[in-house]
Amino acid sequence: MARKIGSRYTANQIVGRGSAGTVWLGEGPDGPVAIKLLREDLASDQELVGRFVQERTALLGLEHPHIVTVRDLVVDGNDLALVMDLVRGTDLRTRLERERRLAPEAAVAIVADVADALAAAHAAGVVHRDVKPENVLLDMQGPLGPGGAHPALLTDFGVAKLIDSPKRTRATKIIGTPDYLAPEIVEGLPPRAAVDIYALATVLYELLAGFTPFGGGHPGAVLRRHVTETVVPLPGIPEELWQLLVQCLAKAPASRLRASELAARLREQLPVLAGMPPLDVDEPGLAEEETEEPAAAAEPGEEPVRRRGAVSLVPGAKPDSSRDTHTSMRVPGPDELAGGAHGTARVPRTAGTARPGSARHRAAVRRRRVTLGVAGVVVAAVVGVGAWWASADGDDGPAPADHSTSAP
Template sequence: MARKIGSRYTAHQILGRGSAGTVWLGEGPEGPVAIKLLREDLASDQELVSRFVQERTALLGLENPHVVSVRDLVVDGNDLALVMDLVRGTDLRTRLDRERRLAPEAAVAVAADVADGLAAAHAAGIVHRDVKPENVLLDMQGPLGPGGSHPALLTDFGVAKLIDTPRRTRATKIIGTPDYLAPEIVEGLPPRAAVDIYALATVLYELLAGFTPFGGGHPGAVLRRHVTERVVPLPGIPDELWQLLVQCLAKAPASRLRASELSARLRELLPMLAGMGPLEVDEPDAEQEDDAPEESPASAEPAREPVRRRGAVPLVPGAKPADSNRDTHTSMRVPAPDELAGGARGTARAPRASGAPRPGSARNRAAARRRRLALGAGAVALVAAVGVGSWLAAGDDEDGTGPQDTRNSAPASP
């Protein structure tokens, strides 16, 4: 059912839903548009509405080929909406759900486009604060780029900042999506441009691997990993690309590249990545499978394990676990220092080469059991050999035919 948004726009059809609001296909004076209608409870917050109006000039002035431009901001009764360019395509999350991971050339091309958009935003003093695959749109009508990638555009600028009001989050809360939060946000520091670089590097890692470097399990464990754990290398990744990822995933914000530098470095790597297929890597488990059934010793082949994708525990009551990573702008408690200092069980996150047994799985335990049996048999054989040797030596001494020690004896008389 169509509905009016302000005096100039009409919303016709829902395109998608998020925790901050609903995106509609709409019509305006200049043609089709996308309208992000924020939740009613947000629209009734006068402090947020005031901030919304204050951000109007900055958001309307942000223009870049890799940014979904904001055309208008509407404040009308209970309606609070951003009117944006309509991108004919899909979002990066949908493509990841379909393909699981991208070839390195395509992944780097997408990340370079997003870095271009971030460079323009940062130059205008705008920090996105919620860079993730759901907020990257792929223009299916644009020209194909390296690796057959479609042009990537970053959307939802300003929404996280609008919602993150002091009264709504207080000093003990943080806003964002756990898998992509920079360590300084987890520690309660104000978000600067470097948080977007960290989030984009996390997205690039996910495009290459099919999973994020620190995600999986309870949100508290995810936040702790961002602060305490180092990213683990991916099997088969070119060293130049890996070093770039490590620099942009640095715990210290000052160690990361600026968006313009990251874009330039990524594009320099594209020629060496041409023709590479997707990485062959299996994602790590958040926790060991203690209740996995043991493999039968008589089985000729190890049982095939079901492929399971990690998903965060839902942060919004009633949300489905499979969709929990789509929840955005979720308020979370800042972990205390003692919580960040401890290591949670099962947070070792070394990815495995494709086909390698999963730690704690039936295949892994069976292999370990075979190794123990082999070692045990070897030890028994060694003990038996030593025992036989000792028995032979003792026998020689007893019957007088064994070798005699003549080092200190005098020569025999003729």
């Protein structure tokens, strides 16, 4: 059912849902628009409304070909809404779920567009704070770029900052999506431009590999990996592109590239990547205690292997447009961040070998245990029989009765 948003806009149809609210297809004085209507409990928060109004100038001033423009911010009774340009297309998550991984040329072209958008935002003093495939829109009506990639536009600027009020994010809380959170956020430092670079590098890794570098399993385990583990190499991509990824996934924010530098360096790689097919890489499994996700199908005779990808913060949630974007999470304590059972760095393995702790590795260990157990039983039996015969030969007593049968 259509509803009025302020005095100038009409929301006609819900096209998406998230933890912050709903996205509507709407109409305004200048034609179709997208309206992000925040939840009622957020709209009733006077502190958040004040922050909303304060951010108005900064958000309305963000204009760039690769940014979804915010046209208006509406505060009307219980309605708190961002009115944005309508992009005719889909989001990057939808494409990634359909294709699993992209050809390197298309992946790099898309990420370079987003880096351009971040460069403009950072120059204006705005940090996105929630860069991920769900917030990258692909304009299906725009001209095709390298690798057949549609123009990419970054959306949802300012939403994370609006929701991140002191009342909601005390020292023990985090705003963001675990797979893409920079280590400094996990450690409680204020988010600066470098957190967007880390998140965007994570997106590029995911587009190339089909899974995020530190994702999978319980959100707490994901946060620990961001702080303690090193990224596993991706075979088959040019060394210079890999070094770009490593630099932008650095634990130290100062070591990462600026958005403008990242965009330029990525575009330098496009000629080298032309015609390269999607990577063929194995998706690592997880130790059983690191995940509660259902196991994926495996080859006959093998245990199911648990897959790693973007983590749903809502147990049992299915991957759709209702994914949670801004969810409060507990920050791990120093002892947890030190690693414990999950703090050891994972290292790349050669083809055909199982990662320690993976389902396949555990199955192999169990098979070895069974084999050793059977061998132990056989050895014990042989020793026992030998001892019995020895005692029988040296026994002066009557011979044992013969229980065999014979023909009459």
